[in-house]
Amino acid sequence: KQEVTQIPAALSVPEGENLVLNCSFTDSAIYNLQWFRQDPGKGLTSLLLIQSSQREQTSGRLNASLDKSSGRSTLYIAASQPGDSATYLCAVPSGGYQKVTFGIGTKLQVIP
Amino acid sequence: NAGVTQTPKFQVLKTGQSMTLQCAQDMNHNSMYWYRQDPGMGLRLIYYSASEGTTDKGEVPNGYNVSRLNKREFSLRLESAAPSQTSVYFCASTVERNTEAFFGQGTRLTVV
Numbered sequence: 001k002q003e004v005t006q007i008p009a010a011l012s013v014p015e016g017e018n019l020v021l022n023c024s025f026t027d028s029a030i031y032n033l034q035w036f037r038q039d040p041g042k043g044l045t046s047l048l049l050i051q052s053s054q055r056e057q058t059s060g061r062l063n064a065s066l067d068k069s070s071g072r073s074t075l076y077i078a079a080s081q082p083g084d085s086a087t088y089l090c091a092v093p094s095g096g097y098q099k100v101t102f103g104i105g106t107k108l109q110v111i112p
Numbered sequence: 113n114a115g116v117t118q119t120p121k122f123q124v125l126k127t128g129q130s131m132t133l134q135c136a137q138d139m140n141h142n143s144m145y146w147y148r149q150d151p152g153m154g155l156r157l158i159y160y161s162a163s164e165g166t167t168d169k170g171e172v173p174n175g176y177n178v179s180r181l182n183k184r185e186f187s188l189r190l191e192s193a194a195p196s197q198t199s200v201y202f203c204a205s206t207v208e209r210n211t212e213a214f215f216g217q218g219t220r221l222t223v224v
Contacts, residue, residue, distance in 0.1 A: 043216050049212045
């Protein structure tokens with residue numbers, strides 16, 4: 001059974017810092033890995049999707065990397081801003097429609 | 113750019129009452145999903161619909177039913193609500209399995 005772990009559970013950084021969020025998974029037989037952000041009381045917003053054949057994906061200040069063999073993905077946020085404050089989740093599909101496993105998320109606070 | 117729209121946003125039910133959560137997407141996606149999100153747990157799949165005309169159980173289907181009304185709409189019904197169904201419910205859609213997922217804003221349901 002796929003297990004997804006996100007460490008740390010919470011992170012507080014001053015504005016302007018570069019930071020890394022981690023996502024680990026136990027079964028490397030994945031199709032892709034998707035990163036989301038969730039604002040309080042809101043739905044999940046897709047940030048990046050990395051295909052299993054890719055090593056990294058970039059969008060603006062965000063860069064996500066994937067290392068299937070070690071079961072790890074990182075989300076790098078450059079020059080963090082208070083507007084980046086949210087919970088960040090990763091999700092890993094491992095097969096059929098119902099085999100998508102979500103992490104619990106990392107709650108990020110960027111302090112002005 | 114509506115994406116995935118859920119109604120209602122908030123609902124309070126008494127134990128034993130029934131209700132239907134509505135979801136519609138305007139992205140011409142084939143697959144739709146219902147998840148629940150509880151504190152300290154990752155999103156869990158309740159039901160999914162791979163394509164119009166089909167529905168299947170996910171990880172936690174007990175106490176729920178679904179209807180894929182047409183390609184756009186996928187509803188979730190609670191026939192006899194229980195306090196254990198207090199949760200935040202999210203609808204999502206994808207073009208097909210293992211592709212980028214898009215989420216609605218969620219329905220916060222409280223059963224008293």
